[in-house]
Amino acid sequence: MPRSNTFSKLGAPLLASFARSGSLRRKLAQTLLLCAAVIALVGAGDPASRFNEIGHQMMCICGCNQILLECNHVGCPASDGMRNELMTAVSRGDSDSLVEQSFVQKYGPTVLAAPTAKGFDRAAYIVPFAALFFGFSLIVLVIRAWKNRPAPALADGLHPVAGAELEQFRDQARKETDL
Amino acid sequence: MAVLGSFALLLALALSVYTFLAGIIALIEGAGSERIGETARRAGIATFGAVLLASVILVICAFHDDFSIAYIFHHSNRDLPGPYKFAVLWSGQEGSLLFWSLLLAAYGFVLRLRYKTDPRLFAYASVVLAGVQIFFLLLLNFAANPFGILEGPLRPDGSGLNPLLQYPEMVIHPPMLYLGYVGFTVPFAFALGALIMKYPGEKWIHITRRWTMVTWAFLTCGVFLGAHWAYSVLGWGGYWGWDPVENASLMPWLTGTAFLHSVMMQEKRGMLKMWNMWLVFATFWLAILGTFLTRSGIIASVHAFAQSSIGDWFAWFLCITLAVFLFFFFTNKSSLRSEHKLESLISRESSFLFNNLLFVLLCFTVLWGTWFPKISELVQGNKVTVGGPFYNRVAIPVALLLLILTAVGPLLAWRKTSLESLKRNFLWPTIGAIAVALFLIITPQSWGSPFGLRPWQDISYFYSLMAIALAVLVILTVASEFYRGGRVISKHTGQGMFASMVQLTHRNTRRYGGYIVHFGVVVVIIGFAGAAFNQDKEMEMANGDKMSIGPYSLICRSYTEDDNPNFASQWAILDIYKGGKQIGTMTPVRRFYKASQQTSTMPDIRSGLNEDLYLVFEGLNQDNGHPIIKAHLNALVMWIWMGVWIMLIGTVLALVPNAPAPVRVPAPARLETAPVTGD
Numbered sequence: 001m002p003r004s005n006t007f008s009k010l011g012a013p014l015l016a017s018f019a020r021s022g023s024l025r026r027k028l029a030q031t032l033l034l035c036a037a038v039i040a041l042v043g044a045g046d047p048a049s050r051f052n053e054i055g056h057q058m059m060c061i062c063g064c065n066q067i068l069l070e071c072n073h074v075g076c077p078a079s080d081g082m083r084n085e086l087m088t089a090v091s092r093g094d095s096d097s098l099v100e101q102s103f104v105q106k107y108g109p110t111v112l113a114a115p116t117a118k119g120f121d122r123a124a125y126i127v128p129f130a131a132l133f134f135g136f137s138l139i140v141l142v143i144r145a146w147k148n149r150p151a152p153a154l155a156d157g158l159h160p161v162a163g164a165e166l167e168q169f170r171d172q173a174r175k176e177t178d179l
Numbered sequence: 180m181a182v183l184g185s186f187a188l189l190l191a192l193a194l195s196v197y198t199f200l201a202g203i204i205a206l207i208e209g210a211g212s213e214r215i216g217e218t219a220r221r222a223g224i225a226t227f228g229a230v231l232l233a234s235v236i237l238v239i240c241a242f243h244d245d246f247s248i249a250y251i252f253h254h255s256n257r258d259l260p261g262p263y264k265f266a267v268l269w270s271g272q273e274g275s276l277l278f279w280s281l282l283l284a285a286y287g288f289v290l291r292l293r294y295k296t297d298p299r300l301f302a303y304a305s306v307v308l309a310g311v312q313i314f315f316l317l318l319l320n321f322a323a324n325p326f327g328i329l330e331g332p333l334r335p336d337g338s339g340l341n342p343l344l345q346y347p348e349m350v351i352h353p354p355m356l357y358l359g360y361v362g363f364t365v366p367f368a369f370a371l372g373a374l375i376m377k378y379p380g381e382k383w384i385h386i387t388r389r390w391t392m393v394t395w396a397f398l399t400c401g402v403f404l405g406a407h408w409a410y411s412v413l414g415w416g417g418y419w420g421w422d423p424v425e426n427a428s429l430m431p432w433l434t435g436t437a438f439l440h441s442v443m444m445q446e447k448r449g450m451l452k453m454w455n456m457w458l459v460f461a462t463f464w465l466a467i468l469g470t471f472l473t474r475s476g477i478i479a480s481v482h483a484f485a486q487s488s489i490g491d492w493f494a495w496f497l498c499i500t501l502a503v504f505l506f507f508f509f510t511n512k513s514s515l516r517s518e519h520k521l522e523s524l525i526s527r528e529s530s531f532l533f534n535n536l537l538f539v540l541l542c543f544t545v546l547w548g549t550w551f552p553k554i555s556e557l558v559q560g561n562k563v564t565v566g567g568p569f570y571n572r573v574a575i576p577v578a579l580l581l582l583i584l585t586a587v588g589p590l591l592a593w594r595k596t597s598l599e600s601l602k603r604n605f606l607w608p609t610i611g612a613i614a615v616a617l618f619l620i621i622t623p624q625s626w627g628s629p630f631g632l633r634p635w636q637d638i639s640y641f642y643s644l645m646a647i648a649l650a651v652l653v654i655l656t657v658a659s660e661f662y663r664g665g666r667v668i669s670k671h672t673g674q675g676m677f678a679s680m681v682q683l684t685h686r687n688t689r690r691y692g693g694y695i696v697h698f699g700v701v702v703v704i705i706g707f708a709g710a711a712f713n714q715d716k717e718m719e720m721a722n723g724d725k726m727s728i729g730p731y732s733l734i735c736r737s738y739t740e741d742d743n744p745n746f747a748s749q750w751a752i753l754d755i756y757k758g759g760k761q762i763g764t765m766t767p768v769r770r771f772y773k774a775s776q777q778t779s780t781m782p783d784i785r786s787g788l789n790e791d792l793y794l795v796f797e798g799l800n801q802d803n804g805h806p807i808i809k810a811h812l813n814a815l816v817m818w819i820w821m822g823v824w825i826m827l828i829g830t831v832l833a834l835v836p837n838a839p840a841p842v843r844v845p846a847p848a849r850l851e852t853a854p855v856t857g858d
Contacts, residue, residue: 059564065422067567069715070415072780072795072809110562114569115551120559124551128544128573135536143529146521 047090054099055086057114061107068113082107181248184236184326188277191229191284192316195309198223202306206299216302220291223305226312227288234268234281237325241267246337249329250274256337256774258744262350263340269353270344272474272489273325278354280315282361287312290365300383303372304365311364314496322489339774342746346412352404356428359398360466363435365390367463370456374507377514381446384455388442389834395435396830402428403823414780414795416715416811418819421570426549427469430542434462437538444531447593449518453508454535456515460504465542467497472549523595530588537581544573575642582649582704585697586656608655616648627730627789628712628814639711646708650701657694664691685838692833699825702818709790709815717809719800720751729812731792732756736764738799738806746770751796751806755785767796767808791816 052069060071062078068086071079082103089099103111115121198219205216237250241264246252254271255264263270269278287308294301319325343349366387373383405428410418419425438458444451471493521528548565556562590604624631634641665680672679684691718726720735727733737752748770755763768781785792793811800807 057568059566066415066420070417072413072415072797108561110564113564113566114572115555115563115565120555121563124548124555124563124565124569125573127547128540128577131543132536132540132577135540136533139529139532139536140524143521143524143532146517147523 047087050096051087051090054090054096055083057100058082058086058103058111059113061111180236180240180243180245181326181328184233184240185320185324187229187233187236188316188319188324188326191226191233191280192313192320194222194226194229195312195316198226199306199309199313202302202309206302206306216298219309220294220302220305223287223291223309226309227284230277230281230284230316233319233325234277237274237277238265238268241265244337246334247329248325249327250325252329252334252337254337254340256339256745258774259337259340259345260745262347263345266344266350266353267340269357270340270349273319273323273327275353275357276315276319276323276489277325279357279361280312280319282357283308283312283315283364286361286365290368296386297382299376300369300372300378300386303376304368307368307371308364311368314492318489318492322492336774339772342770342772342775342777342779343412345745345772345779346408348404348408348411352401352408354401355397355404356401359394359401360428360431360470362390362394362397363431363459363462363466365394366438366459370459371504371507374456374511374514377511379514381449384442384446388446391435391439391442392830392834395432395439396827398428398432398435399823399826399830402432403819407820410816411782411784412779414782414797416713416782416793416795416809416813417710418816421548421565421567423549424469424473426545427465427472430469430545431462431465433538433542433545434458434465437535437542438462440531440538441535444528448528450521450528451531452515452517453512456508458535458539461539461542464497464500464504465546467493467500471497525591525596525598525601527588527591527593527596530584530591534581534584534588537577537584541574541577541581544570544577548573571639571642578704579642579645579649582646582653582701585700586649586652589660589694589697590656604659605656608652608659611655612648612652615651616644619644619647628709629789637711643708643711646704650705650708653697653701657698660694661691682838684832685835688835688837689833692829692831692835695829695832696826697829699822699827699829702822702825704822706815706817706819706822709813709818712790712814713811715809715811717797717807719803719805719807720753721803721805726808726810728792728810729790730757731810731812733765733794733808733810735806735808745774746772749796749799749806751794751808753794753808755792765792765794767794769796769798786817788817790814 055069056067058068060066060068060076060079060082062071062076064071064076066072068079068082085103086099089102094102100112115124117125201215201219201222205212205219208215237248240248240251241255242261244251244255244257246255250271250273251267254267254274259267267274269275287305290301290308291305294305369383369387369390372378405425406418409420409425410416438455441451441455441458445455471490474489474493521532523529548569551565552562586608587605590601592600619629619632620634622630624633629643629647632640632644632647634644661680661683662676664683665676668674668679668683669676672682674682714729716726716728718724720726720733722735722737724735725732732755734754734756735751736754739750739752741748741750748768750766750768753765753767754761755765763785765783765785767783770779770781771777772779780795780797782793782795784794791811791813793813795809795811797807797809799805
């Protein structure tokens with residue numbers, strides 16, 4: 001499976017460098033490498049499960065806007081033929097990417113149920129996670145800025161509670177509420 | 180009747196325009212213009228009467244089979260059952276716009292009756308509502324008139340209602356959804372009003388809190404009723420297909436949920452005022468954007484109404500509302516400064532910030548995914564499909580982060596939380612969640628879903644395991660909150676634990692109602708996690724043929740047909756066995772609707788706590804006449820519907836006023852009494 005292979009390619013050097021810095025880390029790295037290998041091997045599934053997996057990554061092209069294996073129209077002009085093609089390709093031992101390529105060539109890029117991780121399509125995946133990273137950083141910056149902001153002034157004769165005195169009040173509140 | 184209906188719509192438009200203009204004049208002139216303001220308020224109330232009249236006329240025309248009206252001809256027929264004739268009001272484009280306008284007028288009616296709470300703020304909100312109302316009434320009068328006359332000779336019968344809409348839930352799903360969509364106009368109207376008048380304090384938040392919660396409950400109900408309808412009618416075995424129309428309902432729900440959380444920051448700490456203003460605007464705007472998406476034909480959807488010119492109207496309306504909001508925001512944002520500062524990263528405030536980030540990010544992801552085919556077409560010249568697999572890859576990790584915050588957030592203190600307190604609150608729930616995860620991993624798969632979960636076998640199993648473990652974490656933290664609060668009350672009052680927890684809830688219904696909503700959400704998440712275990716099988720079944728799926732065996736006993744004036748139906752009759760014992764008979768149906776000449780499936784679903792057996796009669800093999808049956812085994816689906824009920828119960832509870840806190844009267848100091856000297 002491409003997903004698993006990518007994981008192994010990215011994961012192996014990272015884990016190897018991690019492993020150089022101590023025995024505990026070495027053991028951890030070995031365990032993780034083993035896990036990565038197991039995940040990579042999971043890709044070599046039987047034809048039925050591969051058919052099921054790839055079939056759920058493709059769309060029926062009859063216009064019903066449904067996943068290929070979920071299209072439930074009897075007499076659908078497209079889905080039966082597409083399923084047969086998929087089964088033939090999987091039984092022949094074609095790789096996932098080869099099957100996808102042949103379907104894209106025949107039916108166009110809309111046959112894939114999700115954008116690929118190539119070219120501009122990659123933006124579909126990058127943008128939400130970039131937004132997450134940006135939003136997370138922004139919040140941390142906002143919190144820092146707020147922390148450094150001076151406390152609002154209190155009425156004459158009062159001073160803000162802070163430090164040990166604040167902790168004392170917190171303890172008192174905890175005891176009184178038993179929480 | 181059609182003339183009367185059209186007149187009612189024109190009258191409603193005139194009244195709305197008057198409400199809007201007279202309302203503005205009264206607000207600008209201020210003191211001395213109370214009479215004009217009062218006439219504006221009354222005209223707003225009368226608008227409801229006029230729109231109600233138009234709606235009643237349309238329903239009467241549907242019941243009287245008045246096929247001279249094009250809308251009735253296209254969405255009804257003589258043999259359509261009564262409830263569906265009533266539902267004709269929202270079954271097509273023109274009718275649903277009229278229904279939208281009716282709900283908006285109804286909300287405005289209630290708002291204008293309750294104006295004494297704060298006459299000036301209500302007057303501003305009334306003007307904003309009237310502005311939105313004018314847009315819908317302009318549409319109804321000039322672009323999508325439901326009383327348009329059918330061209331050509333009068334037809335003896337209508338072309339019927341879409342078969343997919345002839346299902347009991349479709350009578351209540353659209354009203355619920357629209358109550359949610361339209362309802363968010365009210366908090367938006369108050370927010371914009373408060374912004375324009377630089378309203379001091381948080382009163383507008385207090386006034387709209389219940390509106391927002393009720394609206395959110397309606398939207399939640401509408402979204403999940405839609406999911407249940409899809410599950411029960413569409414026959415593909417799922418409940419959510421990430422179709423643009425479904426996405427359109429999800430986006431305002433996500434921002435509305437974020438608003439419900441962040442509004443607490445404003446109420447309690449006077450913070451996030453600008454952010455809340457944006458959130459409430461975004462929620463309103465996304466509801467309109469969703470309508471634009473589904474009616475303009477700009478995004479392909481199986482649910483979408485036919486492409487029409489009203490998309491342009493919506494696009495203009497979106498631009499105008501955005502411009503108006505931006506103008507007042509940048510003019511008056513000085514009134515939205517925070518009153519307090521944030522003191523620590525580990526605090527309730529920061530958890531709300533991250534909660535909002537994730538909700539808004541989920542909304543952005545859905546919006547991005549919905550628009551990406553169009554963006555791709557513009558950039559690289561060819562369209563791509565953005566379906567379920569995309570959302571599963573992008574939205575699930577974000578949703579899991581949100582689940583962690585659902586567990587952590589409520590237990591953090593306002594201002595600052597110590598690490599010791601974190602440890603004390605989370606140790607046992609975390610141990611419990613890890614124990615459940617390990618138990619699910621080591622149990623044999625033969626126990627059925629969700630047992631025997633091997634996260635290394637498939638990424639979907641990994642996500643399922645994480646979702647269930649985090650759901651357990653949330654449940655345990657919620658339970659610990661109830662327990663610790665109940666224990667304090669029990670200690671002080673001597674009541675039993677259960678009575679103490681009830682009292683605790685009654686003293687702060689919003690907080691503990693909110694916890695129950697969280698509990699409902701995680702029950703729904705557990706239901707979603709079950710999707711990793713779904714199986715399906717398709718088979719052509721002659722009488723006596725057997726199909727096995729999971730622990731079930733299906734034996735085809737017979738095939739039969741039926742007929743009534745509205746539709747002809749074909750039934751497959753299947754005996755269901757589990758563990759060698761017959762547990763029932765199921766009858767999936769396929770219907771042919773005569774008026775519309777369309778076919779529809781009605782799956783038969785046998786629901787259980789751990790799985791649903793879902794049978795679809797896909798039709799007959801044309802060569803040998805054997806029924807084709809598709810069987811789905813869908814894990815944990817019932818948890819989704821149970822979770823929604825819990826969420827609604829929690830919301831209702833949160834709407835109940837708090838019980839008054841016990842008043843502690845300090846004991847009077849002992850009086851020094853003078854020695855009594857008797858006679």
